[in-house]
Amino acid sequence: MTAESEFVARDPAAHPPALTPIYKTSVFRAPHRPLLSLQNSLSEVTGPVFGQHELGPLDADLVRNYARDGGAPVGERIIVHGRVLDGGARPLPGVLVEFWQANAAGRYRHRNDNFDAPIDPNFGGCGRCLTDAEGRYAFRTVKPGPYPYRNRINDWRPAHIHFSVFGSGFAQRLITQMYFEGDPLLRHDSILQTVPDPAARERLVALLDLHASVPLHTLAYRWDIVLRGSRSTLFENRLQGN
Amino acid sequence: MIPHDTLGYLPETPSQTAGPYVHIGLIPRQAGFDIFDNTLGEALVGPDTQGTRIRIEGRIFDGTGALVRDALVEIWQADAHGRFNHPADRQTGPRDETFRGWGRTGTDFETGLWSFETIKPGRTAGRSGHSRMAPHITLWLVARGINLGLLTRLYFADEAAANAEDPVLRLVEQPARRSTLIAAHALHEGHPVYTFDIRLQGEGETVFFDA
Numbered sequence: 108m109t110a111e112s113e114f115v116a117r118d119p120a121a122h123p124p125a126l127t128p129i130y131k132t133s134v135f136r137a138p139h140r141p142l143l144s145l146q147n148s149l150s151e152v153t154g155p156v157f158g159q160h161e162l163g164p165l166d167a168d169l170v171r172n173y174a175r176d177g178g179a180p181v182g183e184r185i186i187v188h189g190r191v192l193d194g195g196a197r198p199l200p201g202v203l204v205e206f207w208q209a210n211a212a213g214r215y216r217h218r219n220d221n222f223d224a225p226i227d228p229n230f231g232g233c234g235r236c237l238t239d240a241e242g243r244y245a246f247r248t249v250k251p252g253p254y255p256y257r258n259r260i261n262d263w264r265p266a267h268i269h270f271s272v273f274g275s276g277f278a279q280r281l282i283t284q285m286y287f288e289g290d291p292l293l294r295h296d297s298i299l300q301t302v303p304d305p306a307a308r309e310r311l312v313a314l315l316d317l318h319a320s321v322p323l324h325t326l327a328y329r330w331d332i333v334l335r336g337s338r339s340t341l342f343e344n345r346l347q348g349n
Numbered sequence: 350m351i352p353h354d355t356l357g358y359l360p361e362t363p364s365q366t367a368g369p370y371v372h373i374g375l376i377p378r379q380a381g382f383d384i385f386d387n388t389l390g391e392a393l394v395g396p397d398t399q400g401t402r403i404r405i406e407g408r409i410f411d412g413t414g415a416l417v418r419d420a421l422v423e424i425w426q427a428d429a430h431g432r433f434n435h436p437a438d439r440q441t442g443p444r445d446e447t448f449r450g451w452g453r454t455g456t457d458f459e460t461g462l463w464s465f466e467t468i469k470p471g472r473t474a475g476r477s478g479h480s481r482m483a484p485h486i487t488l489w490l491v492a493r494g495i496n497l498g499l500l501t502r503l504y505f506a507d508e509a510a511a512n513a514e515d516p517v518l519r520l521v522e523q524p525a526r527r528s529t530l531i532a533a534h535a536l537h538e539g540h541p542v543y544t545f546d547i548r549l550q551g552e553g554e555t556v557f558f559d560a
Contacts, residue, residue: 143557269368
């Protein structure tokens with residue numbers, strides 16, 4: 108075990124604190140004891156490696172991956188794309204990115220979701236892909252709708268897509284949510300407000316990307332994801348990882 | 350645009366809760382539908398996997414003692430020889446190429462139980478200069494109300510000697526808190542079962558790591 112493969116320490120100020128009473132469910136699910144600081148060992152710097160053969164051909168196309176008999180989901184078709192980088196601005200290739208979301212009416216295909224918006228028979232609401240050699244991911248879907256949820260009596264979630272990302276080591280594991288530029292619900296969302304730093308909240312918002320849009324067909328949004336960086340150490344006259 | 354600091358480093362993307370419907374994307378069958386041909390993380394062991402078959406299982410409790418029934422649990426572990434299936438593991442010796450070492454499941458919506466059929470991991474190298482790690486399995490859990498995924502370790506009650514010299518267990522100052530990382534051992538019809546309950550908050554709160 109050599110030092111060059113360790114990750115830099117996670118900055119707690121970039122993340123929501125565990126206990127955020129504005130988001131009420133956190134109150135009894137937040138650990139009260141401080142986390143035990145642990146230098147990385149093999150258990151943290153290693154993690155599962157995924158291959159393209161494990162994914163299906165339509166996994167990154169949510170417009171088609173649950174559609175039946177030539178049907179299509181209702182809603183505004185969009186492309187979401189971006190890069191997965193580490194804190195050293197290095198692109199991370201071969202990273203598994205998974206995503207899930209509500210349909211255009213704000214309803215999840217989940218046995219526990221009882222919001223009275225319609226289920227879309229042609230929309231599953233989940234997909235996955237691996238980043239390419241430059242760390243890029245991309246998928247096609249429909250824009251999710253906002254929906255109410257039981258927190259404060261009139262709380263609404265802005266349109267959002269959940270992301271699950273693996274890095275090269277298990278200590279980089281991250282689940283988060285992507286929001287959409289210009290959504291008026293952003294400033295009212297209790298869950299987005301769990302991130303204390305306004306600049307950090309901005310980093311969860313995807314920007315409209317007309318350059319990546321398909322003319323006369325599909326709008327695009329771009330959102331880049333940064334995982335924890337690995338340490339750069341001098342190794343045989345060059346910086347390891349650079 | 351992601352801002353960077355004056356030295357050019359990028360800040361990590363903030364975490365957000367996985368929400369109550371994390372199953373849709375990661376274990377859709379539990380959400381109530383089939384979509385992928387291959388559900389990732391379901392099976393850890395195959396017929397050729399080397400090592401002692403074990404079951405690990407447990408429940409998750411919140412600060413009121415209520416069961417957390419909507420959590421996602423992932424595990425990551427070494428093979429029976431103590432090797433991780435990853436290029437950064439440069440230990441020498443035998444390795445089980447059939448064993449990925451990663452699993453994913455959800456707590457049951459009714460019983461709150463999570464479980465994995467896996468193998469007992471071997472001892473792995475510690476950091477340079479440290480003693481070897483006792484056999485352990487890394488757990489990571491997310492759920493509605495958990496803003497940043499929680500990382501912990503499962504150690505085995507029947508490995509007392511190895512546990513006593515484990516550099517991570519020794520970091521836990523209070524002996525009573527060390528016991529929150531030790532899974533109880535039992536035999537069910539001859540099959541080893543280790544029970545590991547997780548307490549998110551309050552009395553008996555599990556040790557979680559900033560790793």
